[in-house]
Amino acid sequence: MRGVLARPGVRRSIWCAAALLCLLLLNGCMMGPDFSRPPPPKVSQFVTGGLPAQPMEAAGASQRFSALADLPTDWWTLFGSPAIDSAVSEALTGNATIESAQAALRQSEDEMRAGAGVFLPQIDAGFGASRQKYSPVRIGSDQPSTLFNLFTLSASVSYVLDIWGGHARMVEALRARDDVQRYGVLATYLTLTANVVNAQIARAAYADQIVATREMIGLLQEEVRITRAQAQAGASAYSAVLTLENEQAKLEASVPALALKRAQAEDLLAVLSGMLPADWHAPAISLSDITLPAALPDTVPASLVHHRPDILQAEAALHVASADIGVATANLFPQLTLTASGGYENTSMSAFLHRNGQVWAVAADVTAPVFHGGTLWFQRKAALDAYAQTRASYRQVVLSAFGEVADVLRALDNDARALDAQTRAMDAATQALHLVRIDYEAGTVGYLQILVADQEFHQARIAWLQGVAQRLQDTVALYVALGGGWNDRN
Missing domain, CATH: 1.20.1600.10 (Outer membrane efflux proteins (OEP))
Structure with missing residues (x-):
């Protein structure tokens, strides 16, 4: 199998297919007349x-x-x-x-x-402040409930190819x-x-x-x-x-x-x-x-x-x-959507932008x-x-x-x-x-x-x-x- 993939013609076909796929993803093709x-x-x-x-x-x-x-x-x-x-x-x-x-x-x-x-790209930003009560019972723990504040600053970017x-x-x-x-x-x-x-x-x-x-x-x-x-x-x-x-x-x-x-x-x-x-x-x-x-x-x-x-x-x-x-x-x-989000979450405004509270996510969603x-x-x-x-x-x-x-x-x-x-x-x-x-x-x-x-x-x-x-x-x-x-x- 390694010998087959090593053939110049096969490698060239793979690279051409990859290039075609990239071109398709970047520029798209036009359906309809x-x-x-x-x-x-x-x-x-x-x-x-x-x-x-x-x-x-x-x-x-x-x-x-x-x-x-x-x-x-x-x-x-x-x-x-x-x-x-x-x-x-x-x-x-x-x-x-x-x-x-x-x-x-x-x-x-x-x-x-x-x-x-x-x-x-569609860019959105948000800020939220809430007071919550968390009960560990929901995860099988007998620890007492916790009452805390939660501050959230987030930004998200989405792009539909x-x-x-x-x-x-x-x-x-x-x-x-x-x-x-x-x-x-x-x-x-x-x-x-x-x-x-x-x-x-x-x-x-x-x-x-x-x-x-x-x-x-x-x-x-x-x-x-x-x-x-x-x-x-x-x-x-x-x-x-x-x-x-x-x-x-x-x-x-x-x-x-x-x-x-x-x-x-x-x-x-x-x-x-x-x-x-x-x-x-x-x-x-x-x-x-x-x-x-x-x-x-x-x-x-x-x-x-x-x-x-x-x-x-x-x-x-x-x-x-x-x-x-x-x-x-x-x-x-099928439709392909790329998304990325990031921000800060913390229970205190004084440490709101501390790096320990950083959160982020990158995703690619395909819907068919x-x-x-x-x-x-x-x-x-x-x-x-x-x-x-x-x-x-x-x-x-x-x-x-x-x-x-x-x-x-x-x-x-x-x-x-x-x-x-x-x-x-x-x-x-x-x-x-x-x-x-x-x-x-x-x-x-x-x-x-x-x-x-x-x-x-x-x-x-x-x-x-x-x-x-x-x-x-x-x-x-x-x-x-x-x-x-x-x-x-x-």
């Missing part, structure tokens, strides 16, 4: 046929997709509206949801730092949870800013529609007056008066509804800014104060997964599920799971199932994101087409009104025809205002669908 980012979808376009026809022109404004167009973090400034910029700034500094999300992020960061302490990488996976999961919260904050920022911009656009559209509707009501009032005079003179039927009064009443009923929607938009802006509606005062705004961005970002579809906070958040959740598999796997294997009724095994299977569930959820988030971008691209194209038609209708109504006025000045038509033509013009203008607002809001939807400038680099 190593996480890698899911690959982006292999597509070259968001919709069949590619981007809409370029440029998208309507109402004197043109939009074009450009690879040079940047999507900044403060994308709302592209609309060139000081009122929008001010409202967004107020919301970002006063919104309660943002404050809550930031607090949740700080909590996850602190939990991550707390979890990282598992890699360091992360042999199987369970602790490393746990901290990895904590870091990934921190990423979940971080991207959740960015998603909250994006949703908040989009809601503020959309509310301001809606508020401007309602204000302009109220102005146009009130002008139409004034025209109808004049038309009713003239028609009533004609009916009294016998030149017109009184039913025409009733018809006009019916139209006037409908328009007057629409003004409070528009005013209510505008007030609701203002109340929403107040709440988003962290203020009470009674304390929030908004400056006047019109659609003419908002500029339609001309250059739209031409984003590569494969890069969308790295730009949208909700996708990045789902990816971080997938990372958490992957790390949890490693934690559950490591729990199936033997039988847990299948608990640890099925906990690992549950972790695998959770990973499969999270992976499916991630895939659904990506699919929904691509679907949103495709919908917005089609909406922008349709918005331009519809607004172009509405612009032509308003131009035709404008020309008709101009011709009727010329005929009225020439004496060939009555003033009532002017009122009718003017009313048609205002109706076309209201439809045009709605088309302008829809195009602006769909542009906002595009910025949000593309990630709004928030990504894993900022």
Whole structure:
């Protein structure tokens, strides 16, 4: 046997095994899968046929997709509206949801730092003072009982060797949870800013529609007056008066509804800014104060997964599920804990630190799971199932994101087409009104025809205002669908 051990090859194998064991004890191995980012979808376009026809022109404004167009973090400034910029700034500094999300992020960061302490030795110190009565009878002696004081000063050090990488996976999961919260904050920022911009656009559209509707009501009032005079003179039927009064009443009923929607938009802006509606005062705004961005970002579809906070958040959740598999796997294997303790024990404070009272202990404990009724095994299977569930959820988030971008691209194209038609209708109504006025000045038509033509013009203008607002809001939807400038680099 001595001859076998003396062989160089056997000695080398023993030393290699010992070195491997030491390396395993010092560094540990990592159980469970190593996480890698899911690959982006292999597509070259968001919709069949590619981007809409370029440029998208309507109402004197043109939009074009450009690879040079940047999507900044403060994308709302592209609309060139000081009122929008001010409202967004107020919301970002006063919104309660943002404050809550930031607090949740700080909590996850602190939990991550707390979890990282598992890699360091755990050191504890203690001091105790007690008065005890000892009875020798307990050891079979008939000596009298002893009454004494006992003072104890101790310190202990323990360290759990992360042999199987369970602790490393746990901290990895904590870091990934921190990423979940971080991207959740960015998603909250994006949703908040989009809601503020959309509310301001809606508020401007309602204000302009109220102005146009009130002008139409004034025209109808004049038309009713003239028609009533004609009916009294016998030149017109009184039913025409009733018809006009019916139209006037409908328009007057629409003004409070528009005013209510505008007030609701203002109340929403107040709440988003962290203020009470009674304390929030908004400056006047019109659609003419908002500029339609001309250059739209031409984003590569494969890069969308790295730009949208909700996708990045789902990816971080997938990372958490992957790390949890490693934690559950490591729990199936033995755990090694090193401990050391020392201190002083004495019955007198005056001789408390005398070397005769020194005590110490060094230990290594190995704990191995033997039988847990299948608990640890099925906990690992549950972790695998959770990973499969999270992976499916991630895939659904990506699919929904691509679907949103495709919908917005089609909406922008349709918005331009519809607004172009509405612009032509308003131009035709404008020309008709101009011709009727010329005929009225020439004496060939009555003033009532002017009122009718003017009313048609205002109706076309209201439809045009709605088309302008829809195009602006769909542009906002595009910025949000593309990630709004928030990504894993900022």
